[in-house]
Amino acid sequence: MDVLYFAWVRERIGLPREQVESQATTVAELIEELRGREERYALAFSDLTALRVAVDQELTDFDAPLQGAREVAFFPPMTGG
């Protein structure tokens, strides 16, 4: 699946998007896998209360399932308007 990062999450990880091969069945499991990769991921995902997630461009929760998901995006709370 494609994993996208926005705003300071993108800056901390150093990438706007990447292709991730994962067996994770939920967003929370995917986060655990990413955290285990490198320090920059652990840092970006250190405080989940500061993060939001969208699966296939729909806002959702960290316990959301990933079956069939093509795109998962992580970002801070939005500041539009």
Place this chain on the structure above:
Amino acid sequence: MRVLVQEAPFDLAEETARFAKGEGGSGAIVTFTGVVRDNGAGTLSAMEIEHYPGMTEKALCEIAEQAMARFELQDALVIHRYGRLVPGEQIMMVASAARHRRSAFEAAEFLMDYLKSRAPFWKREITAEGEAWVAAKDEDEAALERW
């Protein structure tokens, strides 16, 4: 209903006139425009707005559709810019057309409340001292409870 996500400036007078021409049955048209405000210290040189192409359009359409149904609008318009903007520039506008004033005002507030914390935009302030992401405010999240 019209939703635009664009880098280019928009002409407020032109957009408002076009919107107002659309519907004969509307007795009330409300427009709101957001403008890049200088920070307290007067040192803001620019505001950079990042967004999530694809999701942004989808989220704004869903919010506008909800407003259309909930307030029985005749029409709704949302324009939101991204990219680098300087103080005084227009960031976004919403417009609502309803049969009566109360619905039109409430719909404009609903659109604003939702697009502030449910549309994937992130603002970054560029000042003489450096750059910083604008943090979301608890009151913006709390504003959704009203609806």
